[in-house]
Amino acid sequence: MAKTPEEIIRDDIRALTAYHVPDSSGMVKLDAMENPYELPPALRTRLAAIIESAALNRYPDPGARRLKARLREAFAVPEGVEVLLGNGSDELIQMLVLASARPGAVVLGVEPSFAMFPMISAFVGVRYVGVELRDDFALDIERTLRAVEEHQPSLIFIAYPNNPTGNLFDAAAIERVVRAAPGLVVMDEAYQAFAGSSFMAQLPRKGNLLVMRTVSKLGLAGLRLGVLAGDARWITELDKLRLPYNVSTLTQMVANEVLQHGAVLTEQAAAIKLERGRLMRKLQEIPGLTPYPSDANFILFSITHAERVFDGLKQRGVLIKSLHGSHRLLANCLRVTVGTPQENDVFLAALIQSLNA
Numbered sequence: 001m002a003k004t005p006e007e008i009i010r011d012d013i014r015a016l017t018a019y020h021v022p023d024s025s026g027m028v029k030l031d032a033m034e035n036p037y038e039l040p041p042a043l044r045t046r047l048a049a050i051i052e053s054a055a056l057n058r059y060p061d062p063g064a065r066r067l068k069a070r071l072r073e074a075f076a077v078p079e080g081v082e083v084l085l086g087n088g089s090d091e092l093i094q095m096l097v098l099a100s101a102r103p104g105a106v107v108l109g110v111e112p113s114f115a116m117f118p119m120i121s122a123f124v125g126v127r128y129v130g131v132e133l134r135d136d137f138a139l140d141i142e143r144t145l146r147a148v149e150e151h152q153p154s155l156i157f158i159a160y161p162n163n164p165t166g167n168l169f170d171a172a173a174i175e176r177v178v179r180a181a182p183g184l185v186v187m188d189e190a191y192q193a194f195a196g197s198s199f200m201a202q203l204p205r206k207g208n209l210l211v212m213r214t215v216s217k218l219g220l221a222g223l224r225l226g227v228l229a230g231d232a233r234w235i236t237e238l239d240k241l242r243l244p245y246n247v248s249t250l251t252q253m254v255a256n257e258v259l260q261h262g263a264v265l266t267e268q269a270a271a272i273k274l275e276r277g278r279l280m281r282k283l284q285e286i287p288g289l290t291p292y293p294s295d296a297n298f299i300l301f302s303i304t305h306a307e308r309v310f311d312g313l314k315q316r317g318v319l320i321k322s323l324h325g326s327h328r329l330l331a332n333c334l335r336v337t338v339g340t341p342q343e344n345d346v347f348l349a350a351l352i353q354s355l356n357a
């Protein structure tokens with residue numbers, strides 16, 4: 001008789017709960033740090049023509065040479081630094097953890113941070129150590145250095161700016177972590193377009209540092225494209241476990257074309273940053289609500305009765321993200337993505353109604 005899932009699937013996998021993406025149809029969607037703006041009509045028409053010419057019967061260019069050159073330019077990857085492309089940065093995180101999963105290996109991150117660092121470590125069966133941030137969400141450098149010394153992690157993930165807290169950690173503190181790390185330090189710069197600070201230029205000087213970027217938050221989340229930059233010695237090894245053709249023909253063509261008109265995305269990011277300032281000021285005016293400083297395209301805030309407020313927003317057609325219950329430091333915290341001015345106004349009105357209900 002054929003075996004059951006209980007007999008075949010790893011116990012630790014069966015114990016996991018699947019990553020839940022809530023249904024957002026018909027809602028004002030401010031839960032996933034997407035860019036709310038669409039591409040200009042002329043560029044969309046151009047993309048349609050390009051897609052029409054795509055040879056979809058053929059496999060994609062496995063090396064994605066044109067796109068890599070374009071990304072190097074768009075992300076200012078220094079000369080001599082290699083790049084690896086992933087089906088979103090999630091896939092790059094998976095490659096990194098898989099490649100370093102020697103018996104007894106440890107992945108280290110800060111807490112709270114991006115959920116995929118511990119989740120992917122769990123998928124791969126690698127021990128994950130989370131080092132708690134300070135109450136103000138700053139990096140607790142002494143605690144982090146102690147954990148690095150104790151656990152000797154193969155990989156350290158630092159989101160810069162951090163998700164879900166939105167802040168940039170102190171760059172000098174990160175440099176101390178890089179110096180102390182026995183293995184790789186991966187700076188996940190998914191929100192760099194909204195921050196204006198990066199470790200990319202440091203890559204040639206720091207052999208154990210990698211910098212990860214994505215086009216998702218820039219306005220191309222649907223494409224699924226992430227970039228990992230670093231010393232060729234690391235990238236060559238990681239590339240061995242990249243599945244062939246992991247970046248589709250359509251992704252390569254569309255990303256290449258849109259990045260050629262990169263100013264469109266930069267201007268949208270500038271508009272989002274401006275709106276972030278306005279949204280922040282509006283949130284600061286609401287009694288009982290504390291918004292936290294943000295260098296990203298979202299704002300974390302704490303509010304009394306967060307769950308009730310979250311449900312109230314949902315009932316009014318606005319979907320944001322509740323982090324209440326996910327970590328001690330995130331009690332009563334909600335996270336809102338910066339949308340268009342109109343979307344943000346709908347959110348603010350629904351928020352005030354939910355508070356007064």
Ligand SMILES: Cc1ncc(COP(=O)(O)O)c(C=O)c1O
Binds near residue numbers: 032089188
């Ligand atoms: C810090 C961080 N890194 C990576 C990602 C995922 O990026 P991608 O869409 O490229 O997989 C996210 C998504 O929310 C994120 O917050």
